Amino acid sequence: EDQVTQSPEALRLQEGESSSLNCSYTVSGLRGLFWYRQDPGKGPEFLFTLYSAGEEKEKERLKATLTKKESFLHITAPKPEDSATYLCAVQADRGSTLGRLYFGRGTQLTVWP
């Protein structure tokens, strides 16, 4: 069964304190791993899609990396506006609807000044 586990559930950082969020997955053939940001009362905002182990993508203070079993979202020198829930999702390449995403429960990040 395809599964995604995110840790920690919640993370509090001081502004400027870099850290990483973890996404562990099991999937019957990974087609893509997605990261989203979700603000309270909003829909998920697309950040990255990673396709193969060793791939990295960056956007401002965020960098996502992928291995065969997990992905990390590194946040460098975070600011209060980075506070949000970060969702990880996997997309399988067989056995299910192409494009269907299996989500983790998210990591709630709070960055305080």
Added chain:
Amino acid sequence: GAGVSQSPRYKVAKRGQDVALRCDPISGHVSLFWYQQALGQGPEFLTYFQNEAQLDKSGLPSDRFFAERPEGSVSTLKIQRTQQEDSAVYLCASSLNVNTIYFGEGSWLTVV
């Protein structure tokens, strides 16, 4: 429009009432998904359309849930005889090639 648009944003329904939630995908997007998100959880897949064809409805929780996309653009998720456990955020997503999937702001349903 620039993004996926959903309406209504908020809906309060009395138990037993029927509701309809609308999704306007990004223009030209072939793929359309519906997800359900409970508080504190990640989104859960409900159903998938490719153009007007509903190719996967395996995530619909019961036969009270019905979705359509008759002209391959706008989609409607209908919930009949709503129950309290249907209270959740219903998210619509669209994609051109399933490599980048964009979500709307969601429709918040509360059943009282």
